[in-house]
Amino acid sequence: MAFLFRKDRGAGLPRRDSATLTFVSLLTSLVKMFRAAGRLVTILALCCAVGLHWIALQSLAWTTMIVEYSKRAPLRAAITQTFDGAHPCSLCHAVSTGKNSEKKTDLQSPTPKIDMICAVRAIRLIPAFAPLAHAPVTFSSLEIAHSPPVPPPRSLS
Numbered sequence: 001m002a003f004l005f006r007k008d009r010g011a012g013l014p015r016r017d018s019a020t021l022t023f024v025s026l027l028t029s030l031v032k033m034f035r036a037a038g039r040l041v042t043i044l045a046l047c048c049a050v051g052l053h054w055i056a057l058q059s060l061a062w063t064t065m066i067v068e069y070s071k072r073a074p075l076r077a078a079i080t081q082t083f084d085g086a087h088p089c090s091l092c093h094a095v096s097t098g099k100n101s102e103k104k105t106d107l108q109s110p111t112p113k114i115d116m117i118c119a120v121r122a123i124r125l126i127p128a129f130a131p132l133a134h135a136p137v138t139f140s141s142l143e144i145a146h147s148p149p150v151p152p153p154r155s156l157s
Helices: 017-050 050-073 075-081 090-107 139-147
Strands: 005-007 015-016
Touching: 017 050, 050 075, 050 090
Parallel strands: none
Antiparallel strands: 005 015
């Protein structure tokens, strides 16, 4: 994207137009906003994947039940009645139904899951190194450079 520059007389340095500065600051703020929105969506997706939404709904149900029961009875009795399991509210029923339906869909997945970490691999054993025995050879560079010695002369007798 090109910036609009204008030359100021005498200064020799280009100056940015005020409209350009406004546009650049708008783009910068949009980039920051999209980055923050992306992080928020990622966090919400991770929380839903872990099941945090059911915990939040159950906490809301318990809080509502404590407030409602404490209007009719002392706080200790309201807390006891809330957590005894014999007096669930409609939101508690909805949370338990939702959790159970998620578990059923997880168990009834049509395709088997492949465990890539524990895949069976063939193990190939490499034999230990066995050095070969060669006859020792001693060549020096002097022997290679010269011709072989002449045999001693024979006597004619």
